[in-house]
Amino acid sequence: MSKKRVLSGIQPTHDSFHLGNYLGALKQWVDMQENHDAFYCVVDLHALTVETDPKLLKKRTLLSAAQLIAIGLDPNKCTLFVQSHVPAHNQLAWVFECITGFGEASRMTQFKDKSQKSGADRINVGLFTYPILQAADILLYQPDFVPVGEDQRQHVELTRDIAQRFNSKYKEIFNIPKPEIIKSLAKINDLQDPTAKMSKSASSMAGVIELLDTPEATLKKFKSSVTDNGKEIKFDEKLKPGISNLLTIHSALSGKSITDLESEFSGKGYGDFKAAVAEVVIAKLEPISKRTNELMDDPAELSRVLSNGAQKASEVASTTLKAAYSAIGLA
Ligand code: TYM
Numbered sequence: 570m571s572k573k574r575v576l577s578g579i580q581p582t583h584d585s586f587h588l589g590n591y592l593g594a595l596k597q598w599v600d601m602q603e604n605h606d607a608f609y610c611v612v613d614l615h616a617l618t619v620e621t622d623p624k625l626l627k628k629r630t631l632l633s634a635a636q637l638i639a640i641g642l643d644p645n646k647c648t649l650f651v652q653s654h655v656p657a658h659n660q661l662a663w664v665f666e667c668i669t670g671f672g673e674a675s676r677m678t679q680f681k682d683k684s685q686k687s688g689a690d691r692i693n694v695g696l697f698t699y700p701i702l703q704a705a706d707i708l709l710y711q712p713d714f715v716p717v718g719e720d721q722r723q724h725v726e727l728t729r730d731i732a733q734r735f736n737s738k739y740k741e742i743f744n745i746p747k748p749e750i751i752k753s754l755a756k757i758n759d760l761q762d763p764t765a766k767m768s769k770s771a772s773s774m775a776g777v778i779e780l781l782d783t784p785e786a787t788l789k790k791f792k793s794s795v796t797d798n799g800k801e802i803k804f805d806e807k808l809k810p811g812i813s814n815l816l817t818i819h820s821a822l823s824g825k826s827i828t829d830l831e832s833e834f835s836g837k838g839y840g841d842f843k844a845a846v847a848e849v850v851i852a853k854l855e856p857i858s859k860r861t862n863e864l865m866d867d868p869a870e871l872s873r874v875l876s877n878g879a880q881k882a883s884e885v886a887s888t889t890l891k892a893a894y895s896a897i898g899l900a
Contacts, residue, residue: 575749576712577614578652578703581626581633582619582769585779588850589757589767591640592821593718597642597751601716608710608882609637614652614659614702618695631871632861636780638874639860650878652706657886661705661893662698664837665731668738670849673730678723690853704728709886711744719755720766734867740896742889754821760794779806781858784851791815791847792840802834802842812839819846823854 577598579590586595598609613635616626630651635721640648652658674680684692700723707715707728715725725748734741759767759778771777779789797809804827806813820827834842864871 572604572606573713574711575601575714576608576610576707576710577716578615578706578707579633579637580609580616580769581611581613581629582616582621583779584629584632584894585781586633586636587767587769587780588778588818589594589718591780592754592757592818593751594716595637595640596754596821597749598637598647601714601749602642602647608650608658608712608885609642609647610650610652610706610882611637611654612652612706614704615699618693618699619797626786630867631718631868634871635861635864636857637863638864638871639857640649640780641868644874644878647787648878649874650879651875654875654879655707655709655882657883658705661709661890662702663892663898665701665704665708665735666698668734669731673727674698674701677727679720697756700724700727701731704731707746708732710882711748711885711889712750713744715746716749718757718766719750722750735893735896740892742892742896753817757818758810760790760811760814763795763814765778765858778850778854780854782854783858784855787851788844788847791843791850794843796839796843800838802839803831810829812842815842815846819849821848849864883900 577594579586579594598607601607612629613626613630616629621629634649634651637649638644644744672696680697680699683696703724704727705723708731715721715728717725722768725746727743757767759765759771759776760778761773765771768779769777775790775793776795778787782790792812794815796811799809802812802816803809804813804816805827816827816830819825819830823830834845
């Protein structure tokens with residue numbers, strides 16, 4: 570039987586990915602490459618919705634690819650590529666823009682949040698059409714699953730709606746993908762505000778654990794993390810969001826169950842527990858950071874990997890695009 574296919578993407582908007590990206594999505598990417606036909610892309614076109622210095626964007630795109638390989642993606646097992654290297658993404662996006670309602674796109678919560686934060690005069694049209702480009706990213710590869718965190722669920726739902734609409738209006742071209750969201754890891758929270766998701770756009774980085782942080786910085790962030798009233802190390806998302814977030818992080822990286830961790834730390838103080846979580850995180854991140862730096866020392870090799878990836882991705886994408894163009898009557 571042929572392997573099920575997966576596709577996912579990540580934006581190169583910062584120098585480093587964060588622990589929320591890693592636990593919510595990237596860890597699944599690594600696991601899924603083993604027994605799926607996996608396509609993963611660095612979505613540099615999506616990153617243009619945030620104004621960035623061109624040199625910096627270029628560097629961050631390479632840094633993103635390096636981090637993805639450093640966390641365990643193997644370009645021999647998956648197709649790793651950069652979105653802008655495959656023009657079919659924009660070509661299909663336009664078709665989808667023409668079958669997506671204005672109201673439908675206006676209901677995307679990420680768009681509403683971001684536009685409210687920046688103010689209507691400072692946002693661009695790209696931010697509005699962003700989820701439609703994402704639908705093209707996904708549907709070009711006919712995936713069965715899209716591994717993402719909770720914040721992307723609505724975009725995958727929109728993608729499914731667009732695919733169904735196209736199929737019933739024109740021709741059955743698109744496979745309808747399912748989001749692959751691991752409930753316990755789908756929303757890793759900020760260490761300073763444990764009710765808000767860890768995010769690259771947080772106003773302060775004090776509660777955001779970056780994969781490329783130094784061990785000292787990581788330890789400091791955990792030590793100063795906001796915890797809750799009381800003394801017990803117990804999982805209770807409502808009453809103890811800070812401790813629950815730390816338990817989730819420890820459990821995901823150490824492989825120990827939350828119940829085992831609660832017994833292990835029973836009678837111990839918050840300080841001891843925070844130091845233990847930091848230790849587990851640092852043990853995971855230190856080699857990732859080291860490997861990323863090594864990969865960045867050989868940009869020619871990284872570019873070669875990405876160019877191979879783009880070639881493999883283009884083959885699949887152009888077949889789908891051709892079928893879609895033909896179905897809608899583009900001669
Ligand atoms: P991006 O770049 O913001 O995030 C990459 C992945 O990380 C997940 N994530 C989290 N998971 C758990 N807890 C958190 N605090 C957390 N923060 C981020 C995100 O859910 C995501 O899976 N629109 C996408 C990029 C994209 C894409 C695609 C994804 C473009 N095209 C096609 C899938 C398929 C985004 O901005 O992700």
